[in-house]
Amino acid sequence: MPLLAASADGNRPTQLDEGAPADLVVLGRIGAAYGVRGAVHVQPFADDPAAWSTLPQWWLGRDSDELHGWRSFGLRRCTLRGDRLLACLDGVADRTAAEALRGLLVGVSRQALPPTGNGEYYWVDLVGLEVTNTRAESLGRVLGLLETPANAVLRVGDGVGEERLLPFVGAVVLEVDLAGRCLRVDWEADW
Structure with missing residues (x-):
């Protein structure tokens, strides 16, 4: 699951000077x-x-x-x-x-930016997605991503308490639904 580009903090800008694009x-x-x-x-x-x-x-x-x-x-x-x-x-x-x-x-x-291929995502599109596991338990939202030498890692949480770090690999991330604004993962709530 390649990730093509990132946003520093996942936030989309709201006010930009000098005609910078809203997107x-x-x-x-x-x-x-x-x-x-x-x-x-x-x-x-x-x-x-x-x-x-x-x-x-x-x-x-x-x-x-x-x-x-x-x-x-x-x-x-x-x-x-x-x-x-x-x-x-x-x-x-x-x-x-x-x-x-x-x-x-x-x-x-x-x-x-070039369009993404099948199974490829821009990081900015993943930030904010609801994360649920195979038991339909909510694990929080994607707060951001980290790049590691092995693979990208999702920072998942509610933004207030503890965060979970989930590897962004096919064995863990089972489904990415950008239209539905959610991710389904093979990860237990108590891990």
Whole structure:
């Protein structure tokens, strides 16, 4: 069950400046500057960053509840280097400009993303789904996802008390019903 893209916190933005798309999906975070010509490292929140690294436009903004101040940048060049991307953005010509972007989130319009294949999901679509087990017991809602070297992990709970961590693998996640806003899992309530 591949997961193609992630949102930093699963929340869809409600107010965006400068015409940022209402369907913005956060895909990664800008890291350190690279070299002296304005390139930046990007930590992807996705298991296939090459699928979105060629999009012509990225939106950059701060990690906040209301996501104000997002700005559009043309993507000049982007290459995969290990588990990170190396990107060159329009208007970012030197190391000083690149360093000023450190920590900003990278987002794109949901419509610009490629469609998911059968059995593939964007993380942002999973956050908020009701999780029930094979006994029809509610385990809570998907609060977020974690990427581990082995597989993605669902954070499930009510947002107040304890959370359960469920591996997002076919042996555990039996059914994903995006239209019905639920997941059915092979996981006991007392685990």
